Amino acid sequence: MNNLHTWAIIAVSALVTALLRFLPFLMFSDSEKTPRIIKKLNKTLPFAVMGMLVVYCFKDINFLSYTSFLPALIAGALVVGLYLWKRNTLISIASGTVCYMLLVQLIF
Amino acid sequence: MKRTFKLAFKDTIPVLMGYIALGFGFGILLKSAGYGVFWAFFMCLTMYAGSMQYVAVALLSSGASLVTVAITTFMVNARHLFYGISMLDKYKNIGKRKLYLIFSLTDETYSLLCNEKPHIPKAELPNYYLLVSALNHSYWILGGVIGALAGTLIKFNSEGIEFVLTALFITIFTEQWLSNKKHASAIIGVVASVLCLVIFGSDNFLIPAMIVIALVLCFCNEGV
Numbered sequence: 001m002n003n004l005h006t007w008a009i010i011a012v013s014a015l016v017t018a019l020l021r022f023l024p025f026l027m028f029s030d031s032e033k034t035p036r037i038i039k040k041l042n043k044t045l046p047f048a049v050m051g052m053l054v055v056y057c058f059k060d061i062n063f064l065s066y067t068s069f070l071p072a073l074i075a076g077a078l079v080v081g082l083y084l085w086k087r088n089t090l091i092s093i094a095s096g097t098v099c100y101m102l103l104v105q106l107i108f
Numbered sequence: 109m110k111r112t113f114k115l116a117f118k119d120t121i122p123v124l125m126g127y128i129a130l131g132f133g134f135g136i137l138l139k140s141a142g143y144g145v146f147w148a149f150f151m152c153l154t155m156y157a158g159s160m161q162y163v164a165v166a167l168l169s170s171g172a173s174l175v176t177v178a179i180t181t182f183m184v185n186a187r188h189l190f191y192g193i194s195m196l197d198k199y200k201n202i203g204k205r206k207l208y209l210i211f212s213l214t215d216e217t218y219s220l221l222c223n224e225k226p227h228i229p230k231a232e233l234p235n236y237y238l239l240v241s242a243l244n245h246s247y248w249i250l251g252g253v254i255g256a257l258a259g260t261l262i263k264f265n266s267e268g269i270e271f272v273l274t275a276l277f278i279t280i281f282t283e284q285w286l287s288n289k290k291h292a293s294a295i296i297g298v299v300a301s302v303l304c305l306v307i308f309g310s311d312n313f314l315i316p317a318m319i320v321i322a323l324v325l326c327f328c329n330e331g332v
Contacts, residue, residue: 005171006147012174013164014154016181017188021213024192031200037326038193044293045194046222048321050281051297052187052314053215057274059310075271079278084286089279093122096275101268 067108075100112232116239120247123216126273127158127247128254129266134161135255141169148256152249156212160184161252186315190322191218202234212241216273219280220244223287296324 028034058076062068079096086092135148143165151161163184167177191213198221199206220240228236285294304317 006143006168008174009164009168009172009177010147010151010155012177013157013160013167013181016178017155017157017160017185018211020182020185020188021192021210023189024196025199025206025210028193028196031196034196038196041322041325042194042196044325045190045321047284047288047291047293048297048300048325049187049190049194049222050219050277050284051294052301052317052321053219053277054274054281055298055301055305055317056187056314057277059305059313071268072271072274076274076278079275080282083279083282089276089283090121092279093125093272093275096278097125097269097272100271100275101266104268105265 071100071103071108074103109232109235112228112235113239115228116236116243119220120240120243122272122276123220123244124247126216126270126276127244128251129269129272130158131248131251131253132255132259132266133270134158134165135252135257136259137162137165137255138252139256139259141165143168143256145253145256148252149249152252156214156245156248157181157185158214158216158248183312183315187215187318188213190318191215191222194218194222198233198237202237205234205238209237209241212245214244214248216276217241217244219277223280223284292328293325296328297321300324 028038031039058072061072075096078099079092082095083089083092131152134152135145138148138151139145151164155161155164160181163180164177167180172180192210195210195213195218199209202209217240221237225233225236281294285291288294300320301313301317304313304320307313308316
């Protein structure tokens with residue numbers, strides 16, 4: 001493939017990504033004219049979106065195979081449990097990740 | 109400013125671990141497709157979209173048409189539309205830096221910035237947003253460049269390290285759950301996503317899930 005096409009692919013992908021990020025700000029630049037429904041969304045969306053992102057992270061897990069879902073389930077539970085106990089983001093994330101790596105590398 | 113930098117750095121440590129690991133993986137993949145460190149740097153700098161850059165390697169290798177590239181990018185990254193909608197207020201009246209803040213609004217940066225920040229003085233918030241965004245961006249570039257440079261030299265069994273970003277999202281989700289009395293919105297997000305995942309499959313569920321979430325949130329009563 002020639003060099004020009006490489007540049008073009010990267011440029012198009014970068015532009016579409018940026019467009020998706022900028023679009024809401026371009027559409028609703030004037031807060032006076034922003035529909036009430038969007039203002040409402042802007043308060044409630046973060047909660048729904050984080051739920052969506054968590055599901056997104058687990059999307060490729062096969063729930064019919066325990067070697068696929070057990071490591072994620074155990075490590076995920078550890079993250080939540082530790083967070084409820086210590087309320088410390090770094091402890092939760094570090095412990096959960098080390099636990100997950102050990103499980104997928106050594107056990108499953 | 110120095111204090112804000114410390115706070116921003118501390119808050120981005122999970123992203124540092126995740127981005128170096130995933131950026132590294134991207135660099136290796138890109139290199140194996142025949143594109144060296146320059147391309148890794150350039151793509152991390154200009155696209156700055158984790159999963160999409162992995163997809164882009166496949167598009168580059170197959171010499172995909174530009175229409176295919178545009179449609180694929182749209183499908184993979186459509187969720188970013190939501191990030192903008194919920195940052196409209198936070199990014200209001202913060203000057204020229206706004207352009208960069210919007211450009212660099214990835215999943216992880218959004219997760220770190222979408223909640224209230226009681227530990228940051230109000231006057232320092234714009235600086236804090238900028239620092240978090242720029243630090244995350246630099247981690248990603250660093251990971252990609254190291255991966256393309258040294259990917260084949262470094263032997264380290266990193267299988268599973270991508271879980272660090274999953275863990276980040278889980279803790280933020282848990283924190284939001286604990287700090288709010290109302291859980292309807294969080295539940296809608298999870299249930300709609302799981303249902304769409306079951307119906308549409310893992311490659312196509314995000315856009316239907318976004319539509320369902322937006323519709324349900326719009327038509328629910330004020331109590332959500």
